[in-house]
Amino acid sequence: MTPPESVAIWWVRRDLRLSDNQALAAALAAAPHVIPAFILDPRLLNSPFNSPRRTAFLFEGLRVLDASLQARGGRLIVRSGDPGEALARLMGETGAETIVAERDYSPFAVARDSRLARDLPLFLTPGLVVHTPGDVLRRDGGAYTVFTPFSRAWKASLLPGPRDLIPAPARLEIPATLDSLPIPDPPMDHAGFPAGEDEALRRLQAFAARRAAPIGRYVVDRDFPATDSTSRLSPYLRFGMISARQAVVAALRAADTATSSDARQGAETWLNELIWREFYVSILAAFPTVRRQAFRADLRRIRWSNDHAEFEAWCEGRTGYPIVDAAMRQLAATGWMHNRARMIVASFLVKHLLIDWRWGERWFMQQLVDGDPAANNGGWQWSAGTGTDAAPYFRIFNPVLQGRKFDPDGTYVRRWVPELARVPAAFIHAPWEMADAAQVAAGVHIGREYPAPIVDHAFARQRALAAYGGARHSSSRHER
DNA sequence: TGAAATGTTGGGGCG
DNA sequence: ACGCCCCAACATTTC
Numbered sequence: 001m002t003p004p005e006s007v008a009i010w011w012v013r014r015d016l017r018l019s020d021n022q023a024l025a026a027a028l029a030a031a032p033h034v035i036p037a038f039i040l041d042p043r044l045l046n047s048p049f050n051s052p053r054r055t056a057f058l059f060e061g062l063r064v065l066d067a068s069l070q071a072r073g074g075r076l077i078v079r080s081g082d083p084g085e086a087l088a089r090l091m092g093e094t095g096a097e098t099i100v101a102e103r104d105y106s107p108f109a110v111a112r113d114s115r116l117a118r119d120l121p122l123f124l125t126p127g128l129v130v131h132t133p134g135d136v137l138r139r140d141g142g143a144y145t146v147f148t149p150f151s152r153a154w155k156a157s158l159l160p161g162p163r164d165l166i167p168a169p170a171r172l173e174i175p176a177t178l179d180s181l182p183i184p185d186p187p188m189d190h191a192g193f194p195a196g197e198d199e200a201l202r203r204l205q206a207f208a209a210r211r212a213a214p215i216g217r218y219v220v221d222r223d224f225p226a227t228d229s230t231s232r233l234s235p236y237l238r239f240g241m242i243s244a245r246q247a248v249v250a251a252l253r254a255a256d257t258a259t260s261s262d263a264r265q266g267a268e269t270w271l272n273e274l275i276w277r278e279f280y281v282s283i284l285a286a287f288p289t290v291r292r293q294a295f296r297a298d299l300r301r302i303r304w305s306n307d308h309a310e311f312e313a314w315c316e317g318r319t320g321y322p323i324v325d326a327a328m329r330q331l332a333a334t335g336w337m338h339n340r341a342r343m344i345v346a347s348f349l350v351k352h353l354l355i356d357w358r359w360g361e362r363w364f365m366q367q368l369v370d371g372d373p374a375a376n377n378g379g380w381q382w383s384a385g386t387g388t389d390a391a392p393y394f395r396i397f398n399p400v401l402q403g404r405k406f407d408p409d410g411t412y413v414r415r416w417v418p419e420l421a422r423v424p425a426a427f428i429h430a431p432w433e434m435a436d437a438a439q440v441a442a443g444v445h446i447g448r449e450y451p452a453p454i455v456d457h458a459f460a461r462q463r464a465l466a467a468y469g470g471a472r473h474s475s476s477r478h479e480r
Numbered sequence: 481t482g483a484a485a486t487g488t489t490g491g492g493g494c495g
Numbered sequence: 496a497c498g499c500c501c502c503a504a505c506a507t508t509t510c
Contacts, residue, residue, distance in 0.1 A: 223481085343481070382481090394510040395482050402482090461484085465510060487507070494499085 007033045007094050009087065011101040012076070013109070015127060015240035016061045017197040018068060018168035022127040025166045027100040030123075035094055035174050036069055038062055039087065040080035040181070044108075049365040049373075053335035054238075056186030057195050057369050061239050063183050064196030074172035078181040084116045091120070093178060102127040102240065105285040106373045129278045130244045131157050133285035136278075143286030145295075145388040150282070151275045159252060160245045192334050193235050193369055200236035201246075207231040208250040208267070215254055218266035225327070225338035226411035231270065232336070234370035237277065247274055280378030283388050291377055294386035298475040299393065302467050305354035313454055314349050315363055317417070320446075320453035322429055323403035324348045326416035333416070335369035340406050346383035347397040352460040354467055357384035385468070393468040396461050403429030419449045 008031035010024050018024065027034045045055060066076040079086040087099055103124035104113070116122055126132045136153050137143060144150035208215050214229050221229030236242050251271040258264035284290060294300045313319050317328035327341035337345070342364075349360045361380040365371045381387025385395070407413060410428030414421045420431060422442045427434045432446045432453060439445050446452050 340481085347482095391481075392510085396484095396510090398483060458484095461510090469510085483510090485507100485509070487505105489503100489505080491501105491503090493501085495497105 006031050007035065007096040008098040008100055009090060009094070009096045010034050010036045011083075011087065011099050011122075012036055012038045012065070013101055013104060014238065015102040015243075016058075016065050016195075017200075017241050017243065018065075018072075018172075019197065019201075020127075020165045020243040020246050021102070021168075021240075022125040022166065023100050023102040024169070026123065026125045027098070028169060030098050030100065031096075033174065034172060035077055035090065035096060035178070036065075036074065036172065037077045037079065037087070037090055039083040040078065040184070041083055042080070043082075049362060049371075051335070051366045051368060051371055052187040053190050053367065053369045054235075054371055056188050056190045057193060057235055057335075058239060059184055059186045060190070060195035061241060064198075066183065068197070069172055072170065072172045074174045075180070076183075077174070077178050078183055080181060083112065084119060087116070087120055090178075094175070097121060098123055100125060103132070104128060105133055105281055107284070107288040107291055108373075110285075110288075127243060127245075128240070129281050130154075130160060130248050130274075131278060133282040136282060143282055144279070145283070147276065147279055147389045150279050151272065154275050154278060160249050162249055162253070165243075165245060165249060190335055190369055192336065193232075195239075195241065197241050200233065200241040203231065203233055203236065204242060204247060204250050207233070208254045208270070212263070215266040215270060216258075216260060216263040219262065219269050222269070223340045223406050224412075225330075225341045226407055226415070230339065234372075234375075235336070238370045238372050244274065244278070276378075277375055280374040283378060284374040287388075290381060290387065291373065294384070295381055295388050296386050296390070298472050299384075299386045299468065300471070301474055302354075302356075302471040304356045304467075306356055306359070307353065310353045310454060311349075311355055311359055313451075314345070314353060314355070314360075318451050318454075319348065320432070320451040321348065321399040321403075322410070322413040322417055322420055322431065323399050323407060326407075326413045329416040331364075331367050335367060337368070338412075340402075341412075342379060343383055344397055344399060344402050346380060347391075347395075348399055350380075350384045351396045351464040352399075352455055352457070354460075354464060357381065357386065393472075394465060396464055398457060398461075400429045400457070417450070419444050 008027040010027040015021055015023055044050060062076060069075050099120055099122045101124055103126060113122060131154055136150060136157060217229060221227045251267050251274060254267035255264050258267060287295060314328060317325035319325055324345050327337050327345045331337040346360055349355050350357045357380045361376055364376050378387060382390045385391050385393035409425050413428050420428060423431050423444060444450050
């Protein structure tokens with residue numbers, strides 16, 4: 001006779017891994033029998049913020065997770081529908097008394113989980129981030145809204161050591177009689193990011209465990225989109241194919257064992273990027289309304305232009321600014337974009353085209369394989385100058401100068417905008433400055449094979465400054 | 481995790 | 496020789 005508490009459900013959401021999984025470990029601690037379950041939620045899969053690329057990555061991740069569960073004597077149970085109903089049914093079938101899941105701090109997940117917890121024994125564990133939002137707070141108990149003090153407090157909290165990491169369980173057997181849906185076929189290709197925990201760990205090793213490149217040159221190279229110098233771990237962190245702790249432990253170890261100051265600084269800079277991720281999780285948890293409106297109240301009344309044709313040109317990479325178009329085409333083709341390029345295209349959409357940052361936020365969510373509500377929202381509000389600790393609103397990237405600075409020979413542009421492949425380096429970021437003869441020689445006529453700039457830089461800059469200035473002015477009058 | 485506008489300085493051409 | 500102007504080059508301020 002098995003006592004009822006001998007079965008627990010490990011509800012997999014965005015923690016598709018067996019190693020260092022606090023939810024799985026808690027489930028195993030609660031019961032000797034653990035049922036790993038994933039619920040295909042139509043509300044999430046059909047959300048206008050979802051992306052087929054991310055769904056494909058998720059489905060392949062589920063396959064890989066299922067395979068490694070089967071290697072341990074178990075398997076992944078897949079159901080679909082409303083998670084509450086599906087889990088209640090699964091509890092009835094298995095006699096499970098507990099559901100354990102990794103806590104997710106996004107507004108959608110918080111609402112879903114608190115509704116579900118009214119009827120079901122849902123137990124949530126940390127794991128999405130190293131320091132959960134409530135753990136890193138200001139002296140007065142409020143959430144940090146400036147990165148630097150947040151990162152200081154974050155680092156002052158106890159950091160994970162290698163011994164804190166939880167090994168994957170050796171065996172995970174489940175009853176053979178349980179029904180499971182087949183894992184759906186990926187709706188599209190997601191080349192460049194093979195899913196799964198093994199791949200994630202391999203990337204982490206390849207990036208952080210070496211003394212030289214890439215992490216040893218990270219401080220310098222990471223700003224150059226043509227180089228392969230970033231970790232490209234974001235999709236894996238997004239779906240928990242590695243834990244935040246595993247990444248942080250690797251960064252700390254790389255810093256400790258560095259034999260050059262470049263390698264140490266590289267590791268520290270990369271750690272900072274991981275802390276940015278946690279900062280934005282904390283911001284979204286403390287201020288859920290940032291998902292709908294600007295954090296800064298004085299910038300909520302910008303009179304956007306919101307031109308649909310210009311938005312489409314931006315989405316499709318036909319703005320006439322090569323660095324912008326290269327980045328947008330990289331996004332459309334691969335579901336990923338280099339971080340420097342994300343800043344450039346975001347600044348361009350918001351400042352040059354004067355289009356609401358939320359349009360860009362949604363487009364990114366619809367495209368990115370690593371699209372995460374907290375990080376994406378944080379990044380967009382940072383770029384728009386409307387967020388916490390954001391770029392000053394008057395900081396307007398000049399796409400020509402950014403291109404010359406971070407893609408000096410135009411390698412990145414040539415890779416993603418092939419019609420500019422033969423343009424000389426001197427003109428690669430401002431091809432409209434070529435004389436007619438040079439355009440003929442380069443095999444591209446500006447206005448035909450490649451568009452003329454959609455908007456004049458000097459004009460756009462003045463218009464953005466006026467729009468932002470106007471919003472601040474009207475808001476200060478409003479308050480009086 | 482900018483860029484443009486404005487200010488300052490100093491070398492050199494030139495009458 | 497000297498003052499004047501031009502204008503890089505750099506620094507500071509402003510958006």
